[in-house]
Amino acid sequence: MAAPLAAGRPARAQGQPHELEPLALPVKQDDSVARGYRRDVLVRWGDRVTFDAPRWTPRTPDPDAVAAQFGWDARVAGIAVPQQPAADGVARAILAVLHPGVDPRMAFPGGQDQPAAAAAMQGASLLNLERQRGRWVVVDGGYQSRRLGGSTLCRLQGAGGGAVRGLLGLAGGCVTPWGTLLLAEGDPAFWQARLGALDPAFADGSGFGYVAELNPFDPQAVPVKRGALGRFAHGDVAATLGRDGRAVVYLTDRRVGGFLFRYVSSGPATPEEGLAAGSLFVARLQDDRLSWVLLPPGAAAGPVVAAQQAGGTPFDTPSGLGLDPMGPRLLLACHGSPGRPAGHVIELSPDGGDDTAAGATARLLFAAGDPRSPQARYGGAGLPPGSAWPENPDTVTVDARGRAWIGTDRGGRIGAQAEGLFACDLAGPGRGVPLPIYGAPRGASVGGAAFTPDGEALFTAVRHPGAEPGASFDRPGTRWPEFQAGVPPRSTLLGLSRLAGGPVGG
Template structure:
């Protein structure tokens, strides 16, 4: 794992990093996040429920029947879990002048204890409940909404037909975790560790038991509902946490990936040719990150070596469960959310600025944005004057996104474990006097985690996923920790796609 000395050195180098475009400071006020059955929203903001587990995604989806789950129905409905991974915007505006986009949400997990009556696993239904939802967005009356049964809305899951590099067919996307929208107009969806799903679904189909077709990054066109996801072998097979894509200065595709394990690696793929080609991710080179003090180097993997053994052979650095990735649209800056490890249980967020402003360069400068946890503890480290009095603090950062104003949005995930405060979505400036000071805008209900963030092109709506509410240790379908968001007797809690907006209008965060 990255040593504490390296983290401190990276933090000490904060003032020596190359200058980037100056972002706008956020205007959020201190906010406490008490543990409660309902959620918490910052003053001056409103939380709207856009989609819930079981709501229809495709136009022909049947009504949600949580006590009698059906695989065919679940395959057309919003999944059990929810993590926002990105918003794709059409390159050409619509002829009618209406702003439109496609929002991608993954459904990484399905907990049998919480998803099914009596806690008895139903593997076929679980395979349909996981995967991803692509949702049409429109701006109507000054407000972004999800279009019910939109043309490009679709569900991806265990029965989705895909292709592997080389043309081989494979059925199913399993354990999708992170994802991103690429500068060349496609959507990348990263499969996590396939082993739990192999064990769970092996009795349904020998292809699931084999597992050789899973653990990849899949690419598709989010605007074409007939687009077949292509699993890119060149990007490697591993238990992905997240993926982020950009361009090198000479126009090649650059894809960053995390290996979400304690002691996992951070990878970079650089395509052999320009990103404009349909199969640009079919050929290229894999690199692994090596972090030494305030410097990060990209080391090429041995030709033909599997990613994990190749990374170890190349001398890659193990990280503290590398999870979320976020690229700054204002400059060549990559943020990495490390979930934590036994040595540093609360996690931290690192920042890498590519040498010469080129994501295809051989190295980058490294800085610590903040070390998470109780500010009174020995390992926490925040910027400026520290956290404002009375405000919550992040633990176990899991997702990170950077908006067009140069501010990071960080979601936390303790896996349902109840702590001294609720899980939160935090905004953190990347420059100025409040750099490295995360301030919450939202607190999740009891047992829930925060799954990602994505802002609309105008910056006036922030979409986030509220994951598995009520799923604390010992909870069940019949006895959840909360029945949020409906609070109706007998209705289980539901993961939610939520929208955060300013009550008076304007950009989220100020």
């Protein structure tokens, strides 16, 4: 696996430093919020997404009912903004939230799996957002609100083509500069075994493990699984444009020793054909230089094997991806490995500022974990005393002011502190020093972040609260967010904002 990088100096000094202060994140049944901020509960597991969704009945889940409700798990993928403002002047957007998994012991009474309900609980929710009276809100039962899951009809482009029913195990996603939404499927093997008895198509599995593309503003749009981007167990996906207008898509292979891939389209990026044909590359890292190795034609059918043969660099479970909107720069969150269990975040700056370039400069943003550990590295000054530290970074987002926001995920394992969402400057004295804005309740992880166009609201997701080792539907580690007897804990979409108003992070 790739050796740790030198911290190095940033390629450019830019961005507005964040205002967050050191904050401890104690393990507790409730969550924690930084001073000067508020958090609002927006949507919870079981809340309706579509206008016709029935009332949530967690003890008797019906597949048809849960297919219209917010899923059991949650991870924020991104916000899509209309290219043309609305005639009524109201600011609107579509927020995409993934539902990667369904844990039977926490989702169903007695821990008895209900595969048909699980297939409907997973997938994705597309939610209408509006700015009302100075605040961004989720529109209940909005026109473009939509649920995608195990019964969603899709089209497979390439790899034999044809119709495919279902999106399974969505692990990552993003909004593209050409106005579409990308949804990346993870490892289909788990779902194959779980759902194979329901439908032979699930047992076959050949229609899963792809990146699907759709128009988020069209509630009737059929997701297209793009075979040219490769079939493997994705961790995340991030899309941008090359200087010549071609589509560039970065993809992570979320395994210990997984690879970082790049797709470059053959022609200009368009919603219809930008991802229909192109070339796949794998990253090869040596010291602080990353080079993109072109994979041979046909590699999309088995990119992991092709990457091994091409000498691609194995990373420490490459997971989250974040592109800097202020300039060509990619952040890669590596979840960790047995050799470096706490993980780290890498900054990649493409040569010449062009994402289609043959190489990039690679620098360590920070190495996560207890700051007393010899492996942990936090900027030049180190982590301030009394503050929580990130461990197992899993998601990363870069805001319009050039600051990274990193979500951590230990999979429910209880540690010395709660999981958190951390802000980290990419330049200046605070570079590489992550400070928390939010701490999750016991047993929960943080599932990504996305910002409204004005930067005044940050959406994040609390994943599987109470799902610590040994917990169950009836005996969870917490009953957050309601704290009502008999009501199970619920994955929840949150909105974070400054009490004084203005952009999140200052």
